[in-house]
Amino acid sequence: MTDGSANAADGSPPPPPAGEAPGNGTIAARLTELADLLEIADANPFRVRAYRSAARTFKGLAEPAAALLAAGRPLTELQGVGKDLAANVATLLESGTFPSLEEARDAVPPGVRTMLRLPGLGPKKVGAIYRDLGVKTLEGLEAAIADGSLAGLPGFGKKTGEKVLANLALVREGIARSLLARSLPIAESLADAVRAAPGTTACEPVGSVRRRAESVGDVDLSAASTDPDAAVEAFCTHPLVAETLSRTHRTARVRLTVDPGRPTEAELVVNAPEAWGAGLILGTGSKTHVAALRDWLSPAGLTLTDAGLIRDGVLIDSATEAAVYAAAGVAFVPPELREGGNGVLRVADLEQGGGLPTLVELGDLRGDLHMHTTASDGAGTIREMAAAAKARGLKYIAITDHSQRVTMANGLNAERLRAHWRAIDAANVLTPGVRILKGIECDILEDATLDLPDDVLADADWVVAVLHYGLSQPRDQIMKRLTTALESPHVDCIGHPSGRLIGKRPGADINWEAFLDRAAATGTLLEINAAPERLDLSAEHAREAANRGIPIVINTDAHAPGAVGAATWGVYQARRAGLTAEQVANTRDWPGLKALLK
DNA sequence: GCCGTTTTCGGCCCGACTGTTTTCAGTCG
Numbered sequence: 275m276t277d278g279s280a281n282a283a284d285g286s287p288p289p290p291p292a293g294e295a296p297g298n299g300t301i302a303a304r305l306t307e308l309a310d311l312l313e314i315a316d317a318n319p320f321r322v323r324a325y326r327s328a329a330r331t332f333k334g335l336a337e338p339a340a341a342l343l344a345a346g347r348p349l350t351e352l353q354g355v356g357k358d359l360a361a362n363v364a365t366l367l368e369s370g371t372f373p374s375l376e377e378a379r380d381a382v383p384p385g386v387r388t389m390l391r392l393p394g395l396g397p398k399k400v401g402a403i404y405r406d407l408g409v410k411t412l413e414g415l416e417a418a419i420a421d422g423s424l425a426g427l428p429g430f431g432k433k434t435g436e437k438v439l440a441n442l443a444l445v446r447e448g449i450a451r452s453l454l455a456r457s458l459p460i461a462e463s464l465a466d467a468v469r470a471a472p473g474t475t476a477c478e479p480v481g482s483v484r485r486r487a488e489s490v491g492d493v494d495l496s497a498a499s500t501d502p503d504a505a506v507e508a509f510c511t512h513p514l515v516a517e518t519l520s521r522t523h524r525t526a527r528v529r530l531t532v533d534p535g536r537p538t539e540a541e542l543v544v545n546a547p548e549a550w551g552a553g554l555i556l557g558t559g560s561k562t563h564v565a566a567l568r569d570w571l572s573p574a575g576l577t578l579t580d581a582g583l584i585r586d587g588v589l590i591d592s593a594t595e596a597a598v599y600a601a602a603g604v605a606f607v608p609p610e611l612r613e614g615g616n617g618v619l620r621v622a623d624l625e626q627g628g629g630l631p632t633l634v635e636l637g638d639l640r641g642d643l644h645m646h647t648t649a650s651d652g653a654g655t656i657r658e659m660a661a662a663a664k665a666r667g668l669k670y671i672a673i674t675d676h677s678q679r680v681t682m683a684n685g686l687n688a689e690r691l692r693a694h695w696r697a698i699d700a701a702n703v704l705t706p707g708v709r710i711l712k713g714i715e716c717d718i719l720e721d722a723t724l725d726l727p728d729d730v731l732a733d734a735d736w737v738v739a740v741l742h743y744g745l746s747q748p749r750d751q752i753m754k755r756l757t758t759a760l761e762s763p764h765v766d767c768i769g770h771p772s773g774r775l776i777g778k779r780p781g782a783d784i785n786w787e788a789f790l791d792r793a794a795a796t797g798t799l800l801e802i803n804a805a806p807e808r809l810d811l812s813a814e815h816a817r818e819a820a821n822r823g824i825p826i827v828i829n830t831d832a833h834a835p836g837a838v839g840a841a842t843w844g845v846y847q848a849r850r851a852g853l854t855a856e857q858v859a860n861t862r863d864w865p866g867l868k869a870l871l872k
Numbered sequence: 873g874c875c876g877t878t879t880t881c882g883g884c885c886c887g888a889c890t891g892t893t894t895t896c897a898g899t900c901g
Contacts, residue, residue, distance in 0.1 A: 320884060324873035327885090356874045394890085396899050431892055681886045682901055720889085742901055743888075 295340040295367045298332045304366055304375060305329035305359075307534060310390060311378035313397035314404060322397075327354040332363070334653025334834050340367050385411035387534075391445045391778045393746070394437040402427055412446060441780065448777020450491060452537045455806030455843055457483055457490035460530070464512055464540055465495055471508035473501025475547045480557030484609045486846035488776055488809045493530075493540040496557035498550035509542045549582035552592040556580055563612040570602040605630045610849040613813070631854045634828075636845045638855040640863055642838055643672040644715065644738055644769055644801065644829030649694050650675035651683035653834040656701040656710060662832075664708040666839035670864040672713035672736040673698055674769075677725040679717040680742060686714070688730045695733070709864055711735035715769060720744035722755040724762060731764035738769040738801065738829075741782055745773045749783040756789055760796045766871050767827055768793065770803040770810040778807070786815060794822040797872045799859055802828045802851075804844025816851035825859035825870050826851075 296304075309325035331354050332339060339349060349360035365372040382404070389400045389412065403409050406427055409418050418424040419435035461479035468477040474497055478484065481494035499505040502524035510518045510526050517529040524544040530537060545553035556564060556578065568578055577584045583592035583601055591597045599606045607630060645659055646652030654662070656673055663671045675694065676685035686694060695712040702710050713736035717725040720743055724731065731737050739759040741752070759765045771789070774781030793800055800819050803810045808831070811819065816826055828844040830837055848858060855861040859870055 318873080321873050323884070327874080354874065358873060394899070398898055429892065429897065433891060676901095679888090680901065681888085684885085745900095746890095 295338070296370065298335045298339055301339055301363055301366060302329040302333035303534075304371070305332065305363075307387075308375045308378050310387060310397060311375075311382045314382050314386060314390075314401040315378065316401055316405070324354065324356075324359070328352075328359050328363075331355060336654070336658070336835060339363060343367065383410040385414075388412065388445070388449050389415060391448060392438050392441055393779055394434060399429070399434070402429070412442065412449075416442065444780055445778065448489070451489035451777060452535055453489055453776060453806045454483070454486060454846070456535050457493055457537050460514060460537060461493045461495065461540075463514065464493065464509060464542075465497075467508045467512045468495065468497050468505050468542065471499070471501070471504040474499040474505050474508075476550055477505070478554060480554060481559060484558045485560065485613050486610050486850060487613065488812075488847065490537055493537045494557055495540065495542045496553045497542060497544045498547040498553065499544050500547065502544040505544045506542060509540075515540075543580065545580055546582075548589065548593050549580065550592075551594040551596070551598045552578055552582045553580050554595050555598055558609050558612060560613055563607070567599075567602055567604070570604055574601065574603070576601055608633055608849065610846060611852060613850060631852050633849040634845060634853050634855045634858045634861065636842055638858065638861040639828060639839070639841055639845070640668060641670040641672075641860040641867065642668055642830050642832065642841065643711070643713065643736055643767070643827055643860060644674050644803070645671060645832040645838060646675050646683075646715075647673055647694075649690070650680070650685055651833060654838075656698055657705055658835045659832070659838055660701060660705040660708050660710050662835035662838040664705070668708060668839050670709040670711060671838065672711040672738075674713040674715040674736065674738050677714060677716045679719060679725045685717075685725075688726055691726065691730060692733075711864070713737065715740055716765070717742055718755045718759045720747065720751075720755070722751070722758045724758065724765075728762075728764060731762070734764070736767070737765050738767045739765040740769040741771075741773050745779070745782045747782070749785060752782045753785055753788060756784065757792060760789075760792045760798045763872055765798060767799040767801055769801045769829070770805075770808050770831070771800060771815075772810050772812070774810055774812075775807050776809060781810070786818065790815070790819050790822055790824065793819065794824050797870075799825045799827050799870065802826055802844045802847050804828060804830045804841045804847070806843045809843060809847045811847075811851075813847055813850035816848060816853065820851065820853055820857045826853060826857060827859045829860075 305325045306329045309322045313322045331352050342349065349355050349363055350357060362372040362374060386400060386404045389395050403415060407418055407423055409415050415438065419438060424430055424435050425432055461483045465477045465479055468474055477495060477497035480496040482490045483493060497505050506521060506526045510521065510528060514530050515528045516531045519527045519529055525542060527541045529539055543553060543557060571578055575585050576590065583590040583598055590601060596606050642663060647654060647656050647659055660671060676683040678685045678687040691714060698710050698712050712734055714734050716737055716739050718739050718741050719725055741755060759768060772781030772784060800811060802816055820826060826848065828841050828848055830839065830841050832838045859867050
């Protein structure tokens with residue numbers, strides 16, 4: 275579900291390529307950032323709410339705000355956007371920021387805002403930590419817990435500190451790394467600049483970006499060029515580069531312009547075109563994978579260096595990755611399977627040679643079975659969502675609005691849901707070419723019951739059951755809740771099973787062995803939720819699920835027409851799990867998928 | 873800061889849970 279109070283550093287869409295006006299997602303992220311900063315500074319709560327409300331408006335806008343302005347339509351037409359906000363957004367579109375945001379950023383140290391990522395700490399508590407204790411960093415917060423000063427604040431106690439300490443490591447990593455969805459567009463933009471340099475024959479993002487890891491530290495690029503200096507120069511003068519940290523005739527390391535949630539540093543290595551394949555492999559990693567590959571090359575007397583594949587001091591063909599893998603006598607390994615350390619790829623997989631799976635691709639998907647409309651917290655109508663799906667070539671969608679428990683998202687009770695389904699029936703007639711299924715995202719309540727009665731769920735085409743609340747309950751209760759859902763004859767799928775948010779929230783304490791066994795036994799499908807901050811199931815759990823024969827569904831959880839079918843990040847996750855199209859249920863047509871249900 | 877007026881201010885999405893309290897503010901979704 276969306277939430278206007280979400281941290282702007284998380285879940286916000288990728289920033290636009292340099293030189294383009296910020297998109298609606300970026301506008302929403304900036305407004306939310308300002309709301310957070312104002313709330314920490316104890317500003318008028320209704321002013322805060324105004325920014326959050328406007329952020330929601332921009333996030334759900336069908337047309338880019340810049341296009342509205344270009345068409346001469348004032349932004350004050352929009353719900354919750356008055357004179358001041360319209361002026362701020364116009365300035366943001368022109369310059370990338372606006373004065374009141376900069377003032378608020380100056381007034382609150384960056385370390386203070388990062389505290390919002392910690393579960394249990396909201397703007398009020400963070401504001402108190404900053405203003406009453408003068409604590410500005412996570413280190414300072416840790417110290418304040420240790421010396422008891424945090425527990426001395428009104429409204430704070432022992433448990434607050436314990437909860438902070440329990441999540442500190444996760445949040446630290448979340449701050450040091452940025453989501454793939456935030457890093458990949460930046461990496462591509464840098465690569466485009468290098469590709470345009472004279473003498474460059476190829477340039478690709480490498481490292482964790484190319485392996486499509488769920489989060490990325492620094493952005494790494496590899497290039498091939500007959501004029502390495504020109505490639506390095508193009509890289510260092512890119513508009514996103516704030517400062518060159520180091521530079522040689524064929525490498526450079528740079529600091530990127532500051533933006534919350536974005537990677538901070540990038541590195542380029544330029545090789546000769548005849549060593550391009552070797553450079554790509556070394557740059558892509560992972561270390562574990564490269565070590566495994568070297569183990570296979572060394573018996574043949576081959577050494578993998580960034581000057582190419584060498585035997586007895588002589589360069590062997592290493593202009594392509596395929597040539598290097600062929601020299602090692604193993605099958606080409608897709609970058610997503612080179613993660614190594616995560617248990618997805620083992621040396622044994624490499625040794626099997628041609629045994630690597632043909633991974634699922636975005637174009638294989640025929641349906642999207644998790645999305646919202648204006649009936650709950652989505653920004654599009656049923657027909658708008660269906661039209662968007664059709665435009666992306668999908669054959670079927672399930673409308674899965676929230677159930678009644680999710681009050682803030684305007685969740686549906688039985689009566690409203692049945693009315694919504696009648697509207698879906700009507701929309702189906704008006705939208706040929708894409709089948710709209712009557713679905714629901716049904717909450718699994720804290721007491722291990724479902725949020726809607728069986729007779730209602732029985733009439734749905736598709737039920738995705740989820741945990742939203744009480745994620746920090748003890749394992750026994752979490753398992754009891756999941757078991758209820760798995761054993762319900764009406765639940766087709768468990769959505770975002772863990773409830774984790776990458777770098778922000780660990781997710782529920784699940785006994786995965788038992789959960790996956792039960793899902794397999796009951797014939798319940800499991801979701802890879804494609805939202806960049808969720809990617810839930812993880813690659814490891816998706817792999818384990820598929821090994822048990824559980825069909826995986828890749829869903830977008832779209833809250834606006836523009837997001838329907840945008841399953842890119844979920845597909846990367848599935849590929850890292852080694853999944854084939856066969857193992858992903860929504861590569862089938864609807865009758866084919868339906869045959870997999872209980 | 874926005875909205876909608878009884879046109880110049882007063883009101884502004886919701887409900888449950890948690891941890892802190894001993895009646896409730898803050899957080900979460």
